[in-house]
Amino acid sequence: MALKLYGIPMSTCTARVLACIYEKNIQFQLVPFNLAVGEHKQPSFVAKNPFGVIPVLEDEDLTLFESRAITAYLLKKYKEQGEDLLRLKEGNLKEEAMVGLWTEVESQQYSPATTPILYEYFFAPRRGKIPDQKVIEDGIVKFQKVLDVYESRLSQSKYLAGDFYSLADLHHLSFTLYLMRSPWVSLISSRPHVKAWWECISSRPASLKVVQAMTPAEK
Amino acid sequence: MEASKNTMVVKVIGPPYASCSRRVLACLIEKEVEFEIIPIDILKGEQKSPEFLKLQPFGVVPVIQDGDYTLYESRAIMRYYSEKYKSQGTDLLGKTLEEKGLVEQWLETEGQNYHPPIYNLILHLLFHPKLGFPVDDKIVKESEEKLEKVLDIYEERLSKSKYLAGEFFSLADLSHLPFTHYLVHDIGRAYLIRNRKHVSAWWDDITSRESWKKVLQL
Numbered sequence: 001m002a003l004k005l006y007g008i009p010m011s012t013c014t015a016r017v018l019a020c021i022y023e024k025n026i027q028f029q030l031v032p033f034n035l036a037v038g039e040h041k042q043p044s045f046v047a048k049n050p051f052g053v054i055p056v057l058e059d060e061d062l063t064l065f066e067s068r069a070i071t072a073y074l075l076k077k078y079k080e081q082g083e084d085l086l087r088l089k090e091g092n093l094k095e096e097a098m099v100g101l102w103t104e105v106e107s108q109q110y111s112p113a114t115t116p117i118l119y120e121y122f123f124a125p126r127r128g129k130i131p132d133q134k135v136i137e138d139g140i141v142k143f144q145k146v147l148d149v150y151e152s153r154l155s156q157s158k159y160l161a162g163d164f165y166s167l168a169d170l171h172h173l174s175f176t177l178y179l180m181r182s183p184w185v186s187l188i189s190s191r192p193h194v195k196a197w198w199e200c201i202s203s204r205p206a207s208l209k210v211v212q213a214m215t216p217a218e219k
Numbered sequence: 220m221e222a223s224k225n226t227m228v229v230k231v232i233g234p235p236y237a238s239c240s241r242r243v244l245a246c247l248i249e250k251e252v253e254f255e256i257i258p259i260d261i262l263k264g265e266q267k268s269p270e271f272l273k274l275q276p277f278g279v280v281p282v283i284q285d286g287d288y289t290l291y292e293s294r295a296i297m298r299y300y301s302e303k304y305k306s307q308g309t310d311l312l313g314k315t316l317e318e319k320g321l322v323e324q325w326l327e328t329e330g331q332n333y334h335p336p337i338y339n340l341i342l343h344l345l346f347h348p349k350l351g352f353p354v355d356d357k358i359v360k361e362s363e364e365k366l367e368k369v370l371d372i373y374e375e376r377l378s379k380s381k382y383l384a385g386e387f388f389s390l391a392d393l394s395h396l397p398f399t400h401y402l403v404h405d406i407g408r409a410y411l412i413r414n415r416k417h418v419s420a421w422w423d424d425i426t427s428r429e430s431w432k433k434v435l436q437l
Contacts, residue, residue, distance in 0.1 A: 050372040051332060062317045066327035073320035097290055097299035104292035107330055109277060149276045 003028040006048070007055030008035065009213035013067040014055040015174035018213055020071040022206035023170065024082035068107060071167060083206075085167040095162060102160040102168030110150075113143040114175045121182050140184065147191055154193035159201075169201045173210055177202070228253040229300075232271075233280030234261055235437040238341070238397035239293040240281040244437060245393055246297040248430040250308035256437065262350075294330060297390050309430075311390045318385060325383035325391035336365040337398045344406040363408070370415055377417035381424075392425050400426070400435075 005021070005028055007014030021028055033039055033054060040052045048056045049065035056063060057070045059077075064070050072086075079088040087095040117139040120131040153160065160168045176198060179188065189195050201207060229247065231254050233240040240256075247254045259265040259280065267278045275282045275291045282291045290296050301311040313319040339362040343354045376383060383391040399422065403409040412422050425431065 050375060051328070062320060064320050064324050066324050066331065069320060069323035069327045072323045073316065076319065077316055093299065093303055094288055096302070097295060100295035100298050101290055101292050104295045104330075105277070107327075108292065112335075146277075152276060 004031050004058040005029070005055055006031045006033050006045070006058075008033050009210075010216065011035075011054055012174040012178065013053070015177070015210050015214050016067045016171055017055050017057070017070050017074075019170050019173050019206060019210045020074050020085070020167070022209045023085060023204075024074060024078045026074060026078055026082070068103065068171065071171070075167060083165065085165070085170060087164070087166070095164075098161040099166040099168050102166075103171055105160075106168060106171045109146050110172060111175055113139065113146045114179060117143065117184065118175065118178050118182065122178060140187070143187065147187060147194060150197075151191040151194050154197045159197065165201065165204070169197070173201065173207055174214065177211060177214055228255045230255050230257050230284040232257045232259060232274065232282045232284065233266075234258045235434075237261060237280050238401065239279070241397035241400075241434050242293040242394055243281050243283065243296045244434045245396055245430045246300055246311065246390070248433055249311060249393070249428075250300050250304040252300055252304055252308070294326060294390075294394065297394070301390060309388065311388070311393065313384060313387070313389060318387075321384040322389045322391050325389075326394055328383075329391060329394045332369050333366070333395065334398065336362040336369070337402055340366065340406060340408065341398055341401045344408075345401055363411075366411060370411055370418055373421075374415040374418050377421045382421065388425065388428070392421070396425060396431055396434075 003021075003026065005014070005017060007017065007030070009015055009018060009030075018030075035054070039045060040049075040054060045056075046052050048058070048063050051065065053065070055067055055070065056065050057073070059073075064073055075086045076088065079086070084090065086099055116135050120136050120139075124131050150160075157163060159165050160172075176188070179185070180198075180202075188198055202211070229252060231240060231243055231247070233256075235241070235244065235256050235258065244254070244256075259271065261280060265271060266275070266280055271282075272278055274284070274289055277291075279291075281293060281296070282289060283296050290299060297311070305312065311322075313322045339358050343359050343362075346352075347354050373383075380386065382388050399412070403412055403422070413419050
């Protein structure tokens, strides 16, 4: 029975899981989901994820939420196929832990720094609100400090966890894609090593599939 | 930073009272791994020194040094040692793929949903007064409301399951110990835990573990 993924590709967290699925060539079914009608607050969905957010993965009788827990599970289950994004086949625990470190950095530093900026720019207008410029400005100041650390790291290492593409890099795709569609592209493009890293990870075949999935259909 | 006395044990750099350091220390004790604390003075800003930033470029504690291997981010450190020493001490990761998936789900829940509001409460109600910074009542109110909603979900979960990931204590439960300790003991918010029967029972259970009692004495 194929895996079922509840979510929408335009959502950063769903796209994070899609990137992993594409890298691992996993058969799956994307279950159509309608946020606009509040499907995520329906009892049948809350029974799957009590936090009422997407994505959710169903694999037979296992239901999982939290996108980074889903990607970790998929990488372990399908470790023999596709890209070895957790260094499991290598059996190198120290490299696996470096992937874990930069996965935590994305989770605790990078995404929390980008979220307020992207929310104000992309999503506040959809809710009839004017973007809060102070939140954006404060967000950019914080995010620049994080990016300076990334620039330094990527001047020593081709990818975040080492000289290999890993889950840590993949987890950055969806938020950074939105950033590259915002007025603040220069935050990335003005840092040569971050820029090179971005060009490299976003041009992978699986990443290009994610870009396509995250592109709204023409009206 | 002081020179280390012993090169054979895991060095945990950071003060023993720092919440993220406590996560790591509790984990190492559960896994029966010897460690040495290298305390640094975070109130004096030692974590922003050039020497420290070479180890942890974001300038926060803890960092571990294990021989010539350096690792930071408390949850990454916990995952590493739980895997490295999976055949000794408490099994904190789960046995099957499915159990591991659930441990990750609830550890991510702690990191993404529980941590942000509780961190704001501890920051504004415990640390800001000590450091002479203002307390933002709006942030405190919003954070408490958010945390209440998360705890309602935990109450429901823990009414069906002894621990967060299932019937076994795991990294997911352990990760909650340090900040919740400050919530209950230092900022007068024990009621958030005590008003919820199953959360309260879970809290009493996980805080009665020897590892946590030892961490509080370090």
